[in-house]
Amino acid sequence: MPRTLADLLVLPIVQAPMAGGVSTPELAAAVCEAGGLGFLAGGYKTPDALRADIERLRSLTSRPFGVNLFLPQPQPADPAAVEPYAAGLAGERARYGTATGDPYGPGEDGYDAKLALLLADPVPVVSFHFGVPEPEVLAALRRAGTLTLVTATTAEExxxxxxxxxxxxxxxxxxxGGHQGT
Ligand SMILES: Cc1cc2nc3c(=O)[nH]c(=O)nc-3n(C[C@H](O)[C@H](O)[C@H](O)COP(=O)(O)O)c2cc1C
Known part of the structure; x- marks a missing residue:
C-alpha cells in the first residue's frame, strides 16, 4: 500500500473532484492513465451511485485514484438570510428564464454510508471537503491502507x-473556483 502521495503519482497533477456531474469516471480514468491522480466526486450523490462510479472507474484503469466526500453540514443556512437573497435574484431569473434551484443544497447525502463503503472496499486516496473528519475516521482509513487529504482554506484550518x-x-x-472548503 502507498505511504505517500508521491508513491502514487507519475506526474505531480491531481484532478480536482467536482460534484454535480462533471467528475465522471471517464474523466478520472483519463487523468489516471496520463499519470496524474484522477478523482471521483462523492458529494451530491447517493452511496449506490458512488459505488457504481468506483466500479466503472476500476473497469477503465488500474491506476490509483481518489474519492472525495463532503462532510455533513450541521448548520443549515439561515432562511432569514437566504430567502431575501433568493428573492433579490428575481431579475436574473427572468432575464435567463431559469429557476433559483435549491438554495439550501442537498443536506445529508449519505456520508456515513459512503464512509462504510470506502472502509469495506478501500480505494487508494480519500479526500474531504467542507470540514475536518473525526480523527477516528482518518485513522480507520489509514488502517485500511487509504491516504487521506483534507481541504483547508486558512492556516488555522x-x-x-x-x-x-x-x-x-x-x-x-x-x-x-467558487468552491472553498471552508
Ligand atoms: C465546479 C466545481 C466543483 C467543485 N466541486 C468540488 C468537490 O466536489 N469537492 C472538492 O473537494 N472540491 C471541489 N471543487 C474545488 C476544487 O477541488 C478546487 O479546490 C478549486 O477548483 C480550486 O482549484 P483550482 O484553482 O485548480 O480550480 C470544485 C470546483 C469547481 C470549480
Whole structure:
C-alpha cells in the first residue's frame, strides 16, 4: 500500500473532484492513465451511485485514484438570510428564464454510508471537503491502507487538518473556483 502521495503519482497533477456531474469516471480514468491522480466526486450523490462510479472507474484503469466526500453540514443556512437573497435574484431569473434551484443544497447525502463503503472496499486516496473528519475516521482509513487529504482554506484550518491526522493538507486559495472548503 502507498505511504505517500508521491508513491502514487507519475506526474505531480491531481484532478480536482467536482460534484454535480462533471467528475465522471471517464474523466478520472483519463487523468489516471496520463499519470496524474484522477478523482471521483462523492458529494451530491447517493452511496449506490458512488459505488457504481468506483466500479466503472476500476473497469477503465488500474491506476490509483481518489474519492472525495463532503462532510455533513450541521448548520443549515439561515432562511432569514437566504430567502431575501433568493428573492433579490428575481431579475436574473427572468432575464435567463431559469429557476433559483435549491438554495439550501442537498443536506445529508449519505456520508456515513459512503464512509462504510470506502472502509469495506478501500480505494487508494480519500479526500474531504467542507470540514475536518473525526480523527477516528482518518485513522480507520489509514488502517485500511487509504491516504487521506483534507481541504483547508486558512492556516488555522490547515493546523486542524494536521492535528486530526490526515496524510496531507489540500491548501486551497480563497477564490477556489467558487468552491472553498471552508
Ligand atoms: C465546479 C466545481 C466543483 C467543485 N466541486 C468540488 C468537490 O466536489 N469537492 C472538492 O473537494 N472540491 C471541489 N471543487 C474545488 C476544487 O477541488 C478546487 O479546490 C478549486 O477548483 C480550486 O482549484 P483550482 O484553482 O485548480 O480550480 C470544485 C470546483 C469547481 C470549480
Amino acid at each position: 490547515a493546523r486542524a487538518v494536521e492535528a486530526a491526522g490526515a496524510t496531507a493538507v489540500i491548501a486551497q486559495g480563497v477564490e477556489a
